[in-house]
Structures are given as C-alpha cells and as structure tokens.
Amino acid sequence: MYKIENKENIAENIFRMDIVAPYIAKSAFPGQFVIVRTHEQGERIPLTVCDFDKDKGTVTLVVQVLGASSKKICEKNQGEYIADITGPLGNPSEFINISDEQLKSKKFLFIAGGLGSAPVYPQVKWLSMHDVKPDVIIGAKTKNMMIFETEMKSFAENVFAATDDGSYGFKGLVTDMLDDLIVNQNKKYDEIVAIGPMIMMKFVSLATKKYKIKTTVSLNSIMVDGTGMCGACRVNVGGETKFTCVDGPEFDGHYVDFDEALRRQMMYRNQEHQANCKCM
Numbered sequence: 705m706y707k708i709e710n711k712e713n714i715a716e717n718i719f720r721m722d723i724v725a726p727y728i729a730k731s732a733f734p735g736q737f738v739i740v741r742t743h744e745q746g747e748r749i750p751l752t753v754c755d756f757d758k759d760k761g762t763v764t765l766v767v768q769v770l771g772a773s774s775k776k777i778c779e780k781n782q783g784e785y786i787a788d789i790t791g792p793l794g795n796p797s798e799f800i801n802i803s804d805e806q807l808k809s810k811k812f813l814f815i816a817g818g819l820g821s822a823p824v825y826p827q828v829k830w831l832s833m834h835d836v837k838p839d840v841i842i843g844a845k846t847k848n849m850m851i852f853e854t855e856m857k858s859f860a861e862n863v864f865a866a867t868d869d870g871s872y873g874f875k876g877l878v879t880d881m882l883d884d885l886i887v888n889q890n891k892k893y894d895e896i897v898a899i900g901p902m903i904m905m906k907f908v909s910l911a912t913k914k915y916k917i918k919t920t921v922s923l924n925s926i927m928v929d930g931t932g933m934c935g936a937c938r939v940n941v942g943g944e945t946k947f948t949c950v951d952g953p954e955f956d957g958h959y960v961d962f963d964e965a966l967r968r969q970m971m972y973r974n975q976e977h978q979a980n981c982k983c984m
C-alpha cells in the first residue's frame with residue numbers, strides 16, 4: 705500500500721499527489737512512468753513520474769479526471785492509500801545519456817500541451833540542474849487550465865504561455881506560438897520535445913519537420929501490463945512496430961505514424977464510456 709502524503713487540486717479536475725514510494729523515488733528519471741492501481745480489482749493506469757524526492761522517498765503524480773479509473777484515484781484523500789504502484793517503467797529521456805558539455809551546446813525548446821506540462825516539468829528541471837536552460841511553450845485551452853507555469857519558470861530560460869481562447873498569453877495553438885518564435889522572433893532551436901494530446905504532437909511534428917528540427921514526442925498509447933507482453937501499446941515508428949511501454953514512451957516524432965496511433969487510442973471508447981457510466 706502506498707500512502708498519499710499530499711494532495712492538491714491544481715486546476716479543474718486536475719490533482720497533484722505526492723505518494724510515499726521510496727524505491728521508485730530512488731531510481732526514477734525524467735521521461736519514465738508508473739502503473740497505478742487504486743484498489744485490488746482496479747484497472748492499471750499509466751501515469752508519468754512528474755517529480756521525485758529521493759530524500760523524502762516520494763514521487764509526484766499529476767492526474768486528470770477523464771474516466772472511471774482516474775476518477776477513483778482523484779477521489780482518494782491525503783493520508784489514504786493506493787493499492788499498488790509499479791515502476792519506474794519505460795526509458796528515461798534520451799538527453800540524460802548526453803554529456804553536460806554536449807547538452808550545453810544545444811538549445812532545447814519544450815512544448816507542453818494541457819496535461820503535458822506534468823511530464824515536461826521533470827525534464828526541464830533535470831536540464832536546469834545540469835546548467836542547461838531550455839525555453840518552454842505551455843499551451844492550454846484557457847487560463848485556468850494552465851498548470852506548472854510558476855514551477856517551470858524556476859528552471860527554464862523563457863516560458864511562453866499560449867491559450868486557445870486568448871485569455872492568457874499568446875492567443876492561439878502551440879504550433880502558432882512555435883511559428884511566431886521561429887519566424888517573427890528569430891529564435892533558433894536544436895531540439896524540440898513535445899508532450900501533450902496525440903493530435904498536438906502530430907501537428908508539432910509536422911511543423912518541426914518543415915523547420916528541420918529534431919523532435920521527440922512522448923506517446924500516451926493505451927497500456928495494460930506496461931512490460932512489453934500484451935501488445936496493447938504498439939505503435940508504428942518509421943515502418944517498424946514498437947511497444948510504447950518498453951521501447952518508449954519517447955520516440956522521434958518525425959517517424960511516428962500518428963494517424964494509426966490516434967485510431968488505436970479510440971479502440972476502447974465504448975468500454976470506457978460504459979465503465980464511466982457505472983462509476984457515476
């Protein structure tokens with residue numbers, strides 16, 4: 705059993721939880737995720753390790769209520785317990801294997817869409833701790849759905865906010881903000897990391913292909929076991945079948961078949977809807 709040390713409502717239907725899980729906290733790296741079950745018969749759901757504190761032995765998860773299982777986790781209160789957490793799973797971000805000298809020679813831009821700020825945050829923090837200050841675009845539908853802006857500002861060189869409705873920062877999509885930075889503000893980037901809804905990662909990758917900038921995406925494919933056994937999370941990358949849980953979750957966005965990935969993400973819509981109805 706894993707204790708919820710702290711729980712905070714950070715935006716509408718989005719909760720941040722610090723969970724006591726010392727072994728995971730000790731071995732986690734940016735880019736990795738865990739699989740959580742709220743109770744013994746519960747569904748296994750993948751969640752990004754958004755932060756970890758090796759001294760306190762806690763990992764931070766950020767959960768958005770979407771359906772039955774995410775609702776059950778978010779109904780838990782501070783001081784209560786989650787049945788189990790498996791991890792850290794997946795590969796750490798590629799840049800953690802690059803020397804500090806090489807990292808310092810690159811200018812990174814992170815693009816976080818919606819909940820994507822949660823997986824982007826530990827990567828920006830890790831780079832900053834290695835004296836690399838990236839730029840970050842945070843995109844949200846509207847001002848009160850923007851998360852992690854203050855935290856990101858502590859570690860990034862520039863944080864550019866963009867909202868679809870123009871209620872805060874730049875008015876437009878993250879791809880419009882990207883075009884503005886490159887075309888109008890003459891910013892130069894060597895590498896881009898884009899994390900958010902699949903559709904956003906598709907259009908960011910199409911845009912950066914045009915600008916010839918290497919782009920990494922973190923895929924949120926449907927997962928079941930998270931260990932490469934069930935095949936649920938398979939994706940096509942450069943004509944090869946890959947499993948997001950063991951080969952990813954990060955891939956070169958210019959080679960991902962996003963249309964197939966989007967179709968696979970919709971596969972369980974009916975079952976998800978039924979589970980959601982039962983849960984209400």
Ligand SMILES: Cc1cc2nc3c(=O)[nH]c(=O)nc-3n(C[C@H](O)[C@H](O)[C@H](O)COP(=O)(O)OP(=O)(O)OC[C@H]3O[C@@H](n4cnc5c(N)ncnc54)[C@H](O)[C@@H]3O)c2cc1C
Pocket residue numbers: 737747748749750751752753765766767768769770771772773774775819822823923924925926927928953969970973976977979980
């Ligand atoms: C590597 C990875 C990291 C993720 N990190 C986070 C995170 O930090 N915070 C967060 O809130 N969400 C994260 N997700 C998505 C999260 O796992 C789903 O939102 C959750 O499983 C929804 O379950 P549900 O029963 O509440 O909703 P449902 O009604 O069952 O589904 C809602 C939507 O969630 C997605 N989904 C459902 N089941 C799964 C599953 N088993 N695996 C993956 N996606 C699923 C589908 O797109 C589905 O349409 C991550 C997914 C992956 C693959």
Ligand code: FES
Pocket residue numbers: 926927928929930931932933934935936937938947948949950
């Ligand atoms: S979740 Fe089963 S193979 Fe990846």
